Every structure is written in C-alpha cells, then in structure tokens.
Amino acid sequence: MxxxxxxxxxxxxxxxxxxxxxxxxxxxxxxxxxxxxxxxxxxxxxxxxxxxxxxxxxxxxxxxxxxxxxxxxxxxxxxxxxxxxxxxxxxxxxxxxxxxxxxxxxxxxxxxxxxxxxxxxxxxxxxxxxxxxxxxxxxxxxxxxxxxxxxxxxxxxxxxxxxxxxxxxxxxxxxxxxxxxxxxxxxxxxxxxxxxxxxxxxxxxxxxxxxxxxxxxxxxxxxxxxxxxxxxxxxxxxxxxxxVMLDHLDEWIKARREIAAQFSAALRDVVGVPAEAPGSLHTYQTYMIQAERRPALLEHLKQRGVDAKVHYPVPIPMQEAARGLGHRRGEFPATDWLAERIVSLPIYAEMTREQRTTVIDGVRSFYRA
Ligand SMILES: Cc1ncc(COP(=O)(O)O)c(C=O)c1O
CATH class of the missing domain: 3.40.640.10 (Type I PLP-dependent aspartate aminotransferase-like (Major domain))
Known part of the structure; x- marks a missing residue:
C-alpha cells in the first residue's frame, strides 16, 4: 500500500x-x-x-x-x-x-x-x-x-x-x-x-x-x-x-475533474461522493465526501499522511457570532446532517498518481477494516 x-x-x-x-x-x-x-x-x-x-x-x-x-x-x-x-x-x-x-x-x-x-x-x-x-x-x-x-x-x-x-x-x-x-x-x-x-x-x-x-x-x-x-x-x-493564472484555469479545472472522476469511481461504494446535477459542470474547488464515522476516518487518513479538512464543521447559524439570531440545532436538518459527515479530500492538478492512490486507499482501507 x-x-x-x-x-x-x-x-x-x-x-x-x-x-x-x-x-x-x-x-x-x-x-x-x-x-x-x-x-x-x-x-x-x-x-x-x-x-x-x-x-x-x-x-x-x-x-x-x-x-x-x-x-x-x-x-x-x-x-x-x-x-x-x-x-x-x-x-x-x-x-x-x-x-x-x-x-x-x-x-x-x-x-x-x-x-x-x-x-x-x-x-x-x-x-x-x-x-x-x-x-x-x-x-x-x-x-x-x-x-x-x-x-x-x-x-x-x-x-x-x-x-x-x-x-x-x-x-x-x-x-x-x-x-x-x-x-x-x-x-x-x-x-x-x-x-x-x-x-x-x-x-x-x-x-x-x-x-x-x-x-x-x-x-x-x-x-x-x-x-x-x-x-x-x-x-x-x-x-x-x-x-497569468487565468491562462491556466481551464487546464487546472480539467485536471480536477479527472481526479474527481477517479475518486468518485473508486469511493462511491464506501462513502457519499459529490453529485453532479444534470446540466451542471462541477469545478471541484473542493472534493467533498459524505462519510460515516468521520472522526475515526480523519484520524485514519492522518496516520496515512492524507491531510483532509472539514468545510465547515460549525454551520453559520450555530457560530457564536450568530448567537443573537437565536437559532437552534435541528432547524436546518440537512445542514446538520452534512456538518457531521462532510470531509474535503485533497485535490489539485499537481497531484501525482501515487498521491491519488494514497487518498483512495486511505478512505477504502478505513471502511474495509
Ligand atoms: C462561499 C464563500 N463566500 C465568500 C468568501 C469570502 O472570500 P474572501 O476570503 O476572498 O474574502 C469565501 C472565501 O473563502 C467563500 O468560500
């Protein structure tokens, strides 16, 4: 591995x-x-x-x-x-x-x-x-x-x-x-x-x-x-x-889409992979999966050198800054559901084939274990 x-x-x-x-x-x-x-x-x-x-x-x-x-x-x-x-x-x-x-x-x-x-x-x-x-x-x-x-x-x-x-x-x-x-x-x-x-x-x-x-x-x-x-x-x-960056944007987006397709094909039986609605072209600024047992998955990925993130663990209405708005957990059920499961995996045009494999193996090995 x-x-x-x-x-x-x-x-x-x-x-x-x-x-x-x-x-x-x-x-x-x-x-x-x-x-x-x-x-x-x-x-x-x-x-x-x-x-x-x-x-x-x-x-x-x-x-x-x-x-x-x-x-x-x-x-x-x-x-x-x-x-x-x-x-x-x-x-x-x-x-x-x-x-x-x-x-x-x-x-x-x-x-x-x-x-x-x-x-x-x-x-x-x-x-x-x-x-x-x-x-x-x-x-x-x-x-x-x-x-x-x-x-x-x-x-x-x-x-x-x-x-x-x-x-x-x-x-x-x-x-x-x-x-x-x-x-x-x-x-x-x-x-x-x-x-x-x-x-x-x-x-x-x-x-x-x-x-x-x-x-x-x-x-x-x-x-x-x-x-x-x-x-x-x-x-x-x-x-x-x-x-200068604009000259390269389309090639970077193309590469991200290729990596995303590879990730989704390899991971869809173990986690929720990003959907692409009909008529949409997703540019994968973030490749976000929906994963059960997230804290353990993040730890497992960390052990294998995969730096994953969570965007965003605290929904805006639950932030301290928003306290004055008086929201309670449960008002936005889909948001709450996602906040507990989302994981952003690394994705960028410069990723090597080995790095992609490391990400895929990292996620798959967690759910196979
Ligand atoms: C959805 C969204 N809106 C607004 C912003 C704010 O942009 P900036 O960080 O350039 O001020 C960001 C940046 O992270 C964002 O992701």
Missing part, C-alpha cells in the same frame, strides 16, 4: 511550475510604475468578464468585500433581511450582518449541498431585500427555480460564486445569472492570486458604474467624492498574477 504524503494543497509547487510567467508579469508591473489601478487591473477585468460571459467585471480587494459592496449598492441595512445558505463560509452571512441587516438561512439539499429552492419562498418576508445563493464546492446552486422565486418577489439575486469560478449551470457560467456574482480569488480558490483578491461580475450598467467609484472611496474623479465609501481596490500586482 502506498504511503505518499498528500498535503491538502500544493500552492508553492504550482507557483514554482509557472514561476517564470508570474515573475515576468510582476516585472512588467514593477517597470510600468502604475501600482494603483494599473492597466493590469483593467486587463484582468476585461478577460474575466469575457470568461464568465458577463458584460462587466470589477476587481476588488477580496470576496468578502465583493459581497459587502454589492449589498451596499442595494442600500441594504438595518431592518432588512438577506437570505443565504447556512452551510457556507461565514462571509456569505457576515456581509449582510456587517451592514446591520439580518441574515436569514434556508436549508440546503443533501445531494448538492446547495440552497433548497423548495424552501426558499417560505423564507421570504416583507423585509427580504436580496437572495444570496452559494455555489458551494464548485457545484452550481439550482438557479432556475431560485431565479423564478426571486422574480416573483422582485428580489435581486447575488451569486456567492466565491468557490465556483468556471462552473456551468445549463451552459451558463456562475456569476452571470443574477444581479451580480461575487468571486473570491483567495489562494484556495481555483483561480487565485498570490494573496487576497476578489472580483464582481454584472450585466447591470448602473451597478458597474457605482462599483468603480465605491471600490475607491466613492471618488467620481481625482478630487470629487460622490458618496462615503472605502478602499477595496484589486491590487495591480495581483491583477497581473491573475492574468
């Missing part, structure tokens, strides 16, 4: 493989001298919008700021409610809470771990101001029914596409289906900077024009400030890096 160590990520290895391209891009920024909103930012925005099939893209500091800015553009604040998924990264909900609004959670489906559209309408109140479905792990949320409910109630849909760059839903890329798409370009994402970064996609001209000002202090021009805002600009150096 193979005993090759498998770290959860191999970011340094990836960067080393394309180091000459990254350093050349960085050198161009260094020599160009335009360090704030330099030409690389616009180049990345143009290319990213084309990639997502949206009219516009606006680079920002990170994925959390992307969500906050888009919610702010709608004037969301105290007294308002924003609907999202309870099993996401905290920013899906904290973005609303930080503006003084109340996050409202709708349980997910076990199969794709995304917002259960059958439960959505019942969660809408006169205070609801936006719906924020999350495309968790790189699998698209079931957007068609979500968009229909939103349209019926005249509510904007903001896609939390932080984990889903490149993901397809019936031929459409995530980020292009609602009012706006918010992407994180954090190093753990399929398209990533060498640090924090984010981007917003939209087809809405007014939102686009507002974002260009809102990400830079509300400045209309060098001297005039149209409204109070903050600094949330995408760094020029990171934009240059992202242009």
């Amino acid at each position: 193979s005993q090759v160590a498998v770290p959860y990520v191999a970011l340094g290895l990836r960067a080393r493989r394309i180091k000459h391209e990254l350093l050349a891009a960085i050198e161009r920024v260094v020599d160009g001298g335009m360090y704030i909103l330099g030409p690389e930012v616009q180049e990345f925005e143009r290319r990213f919008a084309a990639y997502c099939g949206t009219r516009y893209a606006v680079g920002v500091a990170d994925g959390t700021s992307a969500l906050i800015l888009v919610l702010r553009s709608l004037g969301i604040g105290p007294g308002d409610e924003v609907i999202t998924a309870p099993n996401s990264f905290i920013a899906s909900a904290s973005s609303a809470a930080l503006l003084g609004a109340t996050p409202r959670f709708v349980d997910v489906r076990r199969e794709d771990m995304n917002l259960n559209s059958d439960l959505l309408e019942a969660a809408i109140t006169p205070r609801t101001k936006a719906i924020v479905p999350v495309h968790l792990t790189g699998h698209p949320a079931d957007m068609e029914p979500i968009l229909k409910v939103a349209e019926r109630h005249r509510l904007p849909v903001i896609e939390d596409a932080a984990q889903s760059v490149g993901t397809l839903y019936h031929g459409r890329r995530t980020g292009g289906m609602g009012y706006a798409g918010c992407f994180s370009l954090h190093p753990l994402k399929n398209l990533h900077a060498l640090g924090d970064a984010g981007v917003i996609t939209t087809g809405d001209e007014r939102l686009y024009q507002w974002l260009l000002k809102a990400r830079s202090h509300g400045l209309r021009n060098r001297d005039e400030v149209e409204f109070w805002s903050t600094n949330s600009r995408l760094d020029t150096l990171q934009a240059a890096v992202l242009c």
Whole structure:
C-alpha cells in the first residue's frame, strides 16, 4: 500500500511550475510604475468578464468585500433581511450582518449541498431585500427555480460564486445569472492570486458604474467624492498574477475533474461522493465526501499522511457570532446532517498518481477494516 504524503494543497509547487510567467508579469508591473489601478487591473477585468460571459467585471480587494459592496449598492441595512445558505463560509452571512441587516438561512439539499429552492419562498418576508445563493464546492446552486422565486418577489439575486469560478449551470457560467456574482480569488480558490483578491461580475450598467467609484472611496474623479465609501481596490500586482493564472484555469479545472472522476469511481461504494446535477459542470474547488464515522476516518487518513479538512464543521447559524439570531440545532436538518459527515479530500492538478492512490486507499482501507 502506498504511503505518499498528500498535503491538502500544493500552492508553492504550482507557483514554482509557472514561476517564470508570474515573475515576468510582476516585472512588467514593477517597470510600468502604475501600482494603483494599473492597466493590469483593467486587463484582468476585461478577460474575466469575457470568461464568465458577463458584460462587466470589477476587481476588488477580496470576496468578502465583493459581497459587502454589492449589498451596499442595494442600500441594504438595518431592518432588512438577506437570505443565504447556512452551510457556507461565514462571509456569505457576515456581509449582510456587517451592514446591520439580518441574515436569514434556508436549508440546503443533501445531494448538492446547495440552497433548497423548495424552501426558499417560505423564507421570504416583507423585509427580504436580496437572495444570496452559494455555489458551494464548485457545484452550481439550482438557479432556475431560485431565479423564478426571486422574480416573483422582485428580489435581486447575488451569486456567492466565491468557490465556483468556471462552473456551468445549463451552459451558463456562475456569476452571470443574477444581479451580480461575487468571486473570491483567495489562494484556495481555483483561480487565485498570490494573496487576497476578489472580483464582481454584472450585466447591470448602473451597478458597474457605482462599483468603480465605491471600490475607491466613492471618488467620481481625482478630487470629487460622490458618496462615503472605502478602499477595496484589486491590487495591480495581483491583477497581473491573475492574468497569468487565468491562462491556466481551464487546464487546472480539467485536471480536477479527472481526479474527481477517479475518486468518485473508486469511493462511491464506501462513502457519499459529490453529485453532479444534470446540466451542471462541477469545478471541484473542493472534493467533498459524505462519510460515516468521520472522526475515526480523519484520524485514519492522518496516520496515512492524507491531510483532509472539514468545510465547515460549525454551520453559520450555530457560530457564536450568530448567537443573537437565536437559532437552534435541528432547524436546518440537512445542514446538520452534512456538518457531521462532510470531509474535503485533497485535490489539485499537481497531484501525482501515487498521491491519488494514497487518498483512495486511505478512505477504502478505513471502511474495509
Ligand atoms: C462561499 C464563500 N463566500 C465568500 C468568501 C469570502 O472570500 P474572501 O476570503 O476572498 O474574502 C469565501 C472565501 O473563502 C467563500 O468560500
């Protein structure tokens, strides 16, 4: 049996493989001298919008700021409610809470771990101001029914596409289906900077024009400030890096899909493997299994050098930060069920054949024993 160590990520290895391209891009920024909103930012925005099939893209500091800015553009604040998924990264909900609004959670489906559209309408109140479905792990949320409910109630849909760059839903890329798409370009994402970064996609001209000002202090021009805002600009150096990364994105996604197919074929008789709904293209930002006896499985994998993680063991409504919302365990049964079983296995394009075998053997040997 193979005993090759498998770290959860191999970011340094990836960067080393394309180091000459990254350093050349960085050198161009260094020599160009335009360090704030330099030409690389616009180049990345143009290319990213084309990639997502949206009219516009606006680079920002990170994925959390992307969500906050888009919610702010709608004037969301105290007294308002924003609907999202309870099993996401905290920013899906904290973005609303930080503006003084109340996050409202709708349980997910076990199969794709995304917002259960059958439960959505019942969660809408006169205070609801936006719906924020999350495309968790790189699998698209079931957007068609979500968009229909939103349209019926005249509510904007903001896609939390932080984990889903490149993901397809019936031929459409995530980020292009609602009012706006918010992407994180954090190093753990399929398209990533060498640090924090984010981007917003939209087809809405007014939102686009507002974002260009809102990400830079509300400045209309060098001297005039149209409204109070903050600094949330995408760094020029990171934009240059992202242009290089974008050249490789499709090959990385292809490799992840191949590894995921291999994992799923080898593991489906011992654990729940990720579903891919008809019409969806899953990009496997995370390869998440649903496993019984998780604590023992994690220990077994650790003994064999496989670094697995749990995203996320504590659902957002159960976080201490959310105590004021008054939620209790059992309100979101699918989320609770998943929180006890999900395991993220290592997956990246640079994984060797031996490492893949180590992961597969690690999981299989646990359940065979
Ligand atoms: C679903 C989701 N939303 C929002 C974010 C926030 O992005 P960032 O870390 O770039 O602020 C993340 C990042 O982990 C995420 O996974």
